[in-house]
Amino acid sequence: MTNIIDDLKWRGAVNQETDEEGLYKLIDEKSIGLYAGIDPTGDSMHVGHLIPFMILKRFQLAGHKPVIIIGGATGSIGDPSGKKSERTLQSMDQIKKNEKALTKQMEDLFGKDGSFEIVNNRDWLSKISLLDFLRDYGKSFNVNTMLNKEIVSSRLEAGISYTEFTYQILQSMDFLHLYKNNQVQLQIGGADQWGNITSGIELIRKSEGYEAKAYGLTIPLMLKSDGTKFGKTAGGAVWLDPEKTTPYEFYQFWMNQDDRDVIKYLKYFTFLGHDEIEELEEKTKENPKAREAQRRLAENVTEFVHGKDAVVEAENITKALFSGEVAQLTTDEIEQGFKNMPSVEINNEKRNIIEFLVDDTSIEDSRRRAREDVANGAIRINGEKVIDVETLIDPNNSFDGKFVIVRKGKKKYFLCRVK
Known part of the structure; x- marks a missing residue:
């Protein structure tokens, strides 16, 4: 069987690895636990959030066990990543509501068969007193090193609160907790999470010994061919929640991808094999107007997020609007297809x-x-x-x-x- 790291590299899904050779060998030897996290700062994921979780899904399908952290604790203080100012704190009631919605979305993506696990870092971080935090964890972190992490250094000019400054310590504590209690040896994150991931590995080694086998893998920043950020449209974010972005709109988002980007997205966001994707790449070069690669992309991602029935609905709406035969549509399909029309x-x-x-x-x-x-x-x-x-x-x-x-x-x- 091909090592999943080889497949990820073919798909352009690997940015950095903390120990490429060690991780490759570990995955060859056994099934591993790995994790990625999401903070409940909203009540739905958007397509940008899918990026690390697509990697977790590939590991799941390859026989490994993903663990997903819903960051009830870290989400209550704010992640400094990618922002120029402090995050507005939400009420605990709103955070809990968001946790419930995100948990449902994760279960839809990963199933309920026990092949993955959802945990909430509030369950362990909330039990640690301030003194224990400073004595048992704070001593392991050098302020100079923390300041040099890109996730913090990018904020120093505008200013960063102590609250958000400590985020990387809390994320490191998450990795240590999962390493000790959930057999997790690999953390997955976006390119901007490299500093937090390496901090977590260092904490594990200080706590468990430098022979501890813990690894990190980051994913490249996803940009469109024109250099703009992936996942945004004129109408804003493309949400996984069908009440925010209808399945038809979701389908159309993928159908409308540029020829220059579609193969990259097929590799990243679908589970199609290498041969089929390479065949679609050739067809796109030979007959781009047919948009067959876009159609396969839209079908696959829409089915993954919303199910087969949503694909049928989206295709029905698309066909009816093109032909004008709208009488064949259901009331629900009309609601979706005409949502943004006059x-x-x-x-x-x-x-x-x-x-x-x-x-x-x-x-x-x-x-x-x-x-x-x-x-x-x-x-x-x-x-x-x-x-x-x-x-x-x-x-x-x-x-x-x-x-x-x-x-x-x-x-x-x-x-x-x-x-």
């Missing part, structure tokens, strides 16, 4: 098509123009062309009486929500 509220009374287009929805700015567009076949209601100016529109006849879909011309859609 919308207006209407009542549920029957109305003449001209009055409907002008008075009720303002889709047309005059009765004369409305009559012309109807007569010329430029107006479709729920996918059906309307050419008779005497047609009555009954909002109760479609999509459970909740919506009327108007299409003007070839591409202009309007969502009419029934009050």
